[in-house]
Every structure is written in C-alpha cells, then in structure tokens.
Amino acid sequence: MSFLTLNDVTYSYPNGFTAVENVSMSFEKGELVAIIGQNGAGKTTTVKMMNGLLKPTQGDVIIDGLNTKDYTTAQISRKVGYVFQNPDDQIFHDNVKSEISFGPKNLGFSEKEIDENVMKAAELTGIVPFLDIHPYHLPYSLKKFVTIASVIAMGTETIILDEPTAGQDSIAIKKLGFIMDSLVREGKTIITITHDMEFVVQNFERVIVMANKRVISDSNKQEVFWDLDILKEAMLKQPHISRLSNKLNFKDRILDIDQMIDVLKKNQVTEDQSGNTLIRDGANI
Numbered sequence: 001m002s003f004l005t006l007n008d009v010t011y012s013y014p015n016g017f018t019a020v021e022n023v024s025m026s027f028e029k030g031e032l033v034a035i036i037g038q039n040g041a042g043k044t045t046t047v048k049m050m051n052g053l054l055k056p057t058q059g060d061v062i063i064d065g066l067n068t069k070d071y072t073t074a075q076i077s078r079k080v081g082y083v084f085q086n087p088d089d090q091i092f093h094d095n096v097k098s099e100i101s102f103g104p105k106n107l108g109f110s111e112k113e114i115d116e117n118v119m120k121a122a123e124l125t126g127i128v129p130f131l132d133i134h135p136y137h138l139p140y141s142l143k144k145f146v147t148i149a150s151v152i153a154m155g156t157e158t159i160i161l162d163e164p165t166a167g168q169d170s171i172a173i174k175k176l177g178f179i180m181d182s183l184v185r186e187g188k189t190i191i192t193i194t195h196d197m198e199f200v201v202q203n204f205e206r207v208i209v210m211a212n213k214r215v216i217s218d219s220n221k222q223e224v225f226w227d228l229d230i231l232k233e234a235m236l237k238q239p240h241i242s243r244l245s246n247k248l249n250f251k252d253r254i255l256d257i258d259q260m261i262d263v264l265k266k267n268q269v270t271e272d273q274s275g276n277t278l279i280r281d282g283a284n285i
C-alpha cells in the first residue's frame with residue numbers, strides 16, 4: 001500500500017458547495033509531485049484533506065495505514081505538514097524562533113530535539129539571521145520561508161507546499177528547488193501546488209493536473225505538457241519554450257532551454273559555408 005492514498009474522495013464545504021469530486025491519487029515515500037490546475041479546480045481542498053485539516057465527505061484518505069476519519073487533525077499532522085498558501089494565515093508568534101519551535105514543541109519533542117530541528121530548518125531555508133525578528137517585520141518572501149521552516153521543524157514524513165513560488169523572485173525560487181531536493185533526499189514526500197509551469201519543469205517529474213473538481217491527468221511532465229487537450233481543459237499553457245518549439249513544428253517534446261539547444265545542435269541546425277546558422281529537417285518555419 002502507498003504511504004498516502006486518496007481513495008475516491010469527495011469534499012463538500014459546510015455551505016453545500018462541492019469542491020472536489022471522486023478524486024483518487026497516491027504517493028510513495030520520497031516522491032516529489034506537483035499539482036497544477038486553474039484557480040478553483042480543487043487543489044487546496046484536496047491537499048487539506050491530506051493532512052486532516054478537512055475530512056472527506058465521501059471516500060477515504062489513508063496515511064501510513066491511518067484513515068483520517070478515525071483520527072484528529074492533530075494526530076494526522078504528525079505525519080503530514082501543510083504550508084499555507086498565505087503566510088499570514090499560518091504565522092502567529094512574535095518572533096521567528098518561537099514560530100518555528102511551536103510545531104515540534106506541540107508534538108512533545110524534547111528541548112534538544114526542538115533546538116536541533118529549529119536550527120536545521122532555519123539553515124535549510126536560509127532564515128538563521130532572522131530568528132529573533134518579529135515575522136511581521138519580514139518581507140513576504142521571507143515570511144513564506146518562515147512558514148516552510150515551521151513545517152520542516154515538525155519532522156513530518158510528508159510536506160505539502162501550497163503555492164510556494166507566489167511572490168518570490170528567481171533566487172528564492174531556486175532556493176525552493178534546493179529545499180525540496182534536500183527534503184526528498186532525506187526520504188520525505190513533497191507535494192507542491194503551483195501555477196508556475198517553468199518551476200514545474202525545472203523541479204518535478206510527476207505532475208497531477210486538476211480541473212473542475214477532478215484529476216484529469218497524473219503522469220510525467222513530458223506527457224502532461226505535450227497533451228494540449230489536457231492543458232486546454234485545465235486552462236493551462238505549455239512552458240514558453242515548448243510553445244516555441246510547437247510553433248516551429250519541432251518533432252521533439254521540448255520542455256526547457258537545454259533540451260532546445262541539444263535538439264538544435266543534434267538535428268536541426270546546420271551551418272552554410274559562411275558560418276550562417278540554417279535550420280533543416282523537422283523545423284518548419
């Protein structure tokens with residue numbers, strides 16, 4: 001059995017609105033998975049069911065053999081940590097160190113474990129210099145890293161990141177990639193909701209696409225970003241470089257600049273006697 005399974009899950013909010021319908025997905029330990037899809041597709045509702053913040057109205061969520069229906073959110077949050085989309089929904093302490101310590105303290109860790117976890121999380125997220133500062137005095141980007149550190153410090157086997165790239169510059173986005181990589185290397189499962197397709201291409205292999213409350217694709221990035229019907233249904237665009245290669249009728253399913261350069265060098269680019277670049281077979285421009 002997988003470490004984390006959503007089995008034909010439906011969720012309706014108390015006002016009667018059904019946000020997620022008949023969704024199934026499963027994750028192994030050490031997996032790194034992106035969830036993409038239009039606004040309102042049901043992504044956040046789905047991941048909130050993974051850490052017990054929401055309990056399915058139909059179907060089951062099973063984490064490490066535990067059905068979330070039979071356990072409290074506090075018990076489930078020992079297994080799955082969730083980093084909120086908006087850091088202001090998560091932060092409530094008056095200095096960064098207390099904020100990061102709260103989770104492991106709450107889980108009953110010893111003083112030594114708390115200190116070790118806080119330092120490790122702060123180092124990995126690059127926020128050691130800000131430990132004594134009030135989180136509200138930090139810019140949005142750093143606040144987001146405080147919330148990520150707070151969840152890392154809890155030592156859960158799975159970490160869910162909801163829109164981590166929103167409001168981040170390119171250096172912070174690279175740092176996010178590095179953090180996710182380090183956690184996966186430790187054997188943790190990382191599930192990330194994102195609208196940033198370039199970020200997906202650079203960091204993920206498996207991609208789950210949601211549209212209209214359902215999963216419409218769960219495959220590798222090559223399949224997903226070259227299935228134009230799926231992208232249309234999810235109202236998503238191919239990465240820029242894929243759109244360019246598509247418009248140029250290249251045969252290869254290009255997803256990033258390096259691949260584009262390889263393909264151009266190997267197949268489609270030649271030089272004339274004066275050294276001018278010419279494009280041949282496979283390109284139709």
Ligand SMILES: Nc1ncnc2c1ncn2[C@@H]1O[C@H](COP(=O)(O)OP(=O)(O)OP(=O)(O)O)[C@@H](O)[C@H]1O
Binds near residue numbers: 014015018037038040
């Ligand atoms: N507390 C709530 N009560 C009622 N409806 C809600 C509630 N929270 C979310 N919804 C609705 O459920 C639907 C799915 O929302 P959800 O946040 O899961 O989508 P999403 O794919 O994460 O979207 P986004 O990318 O905008 O965050 C939306 O139509 C939203 O308005």
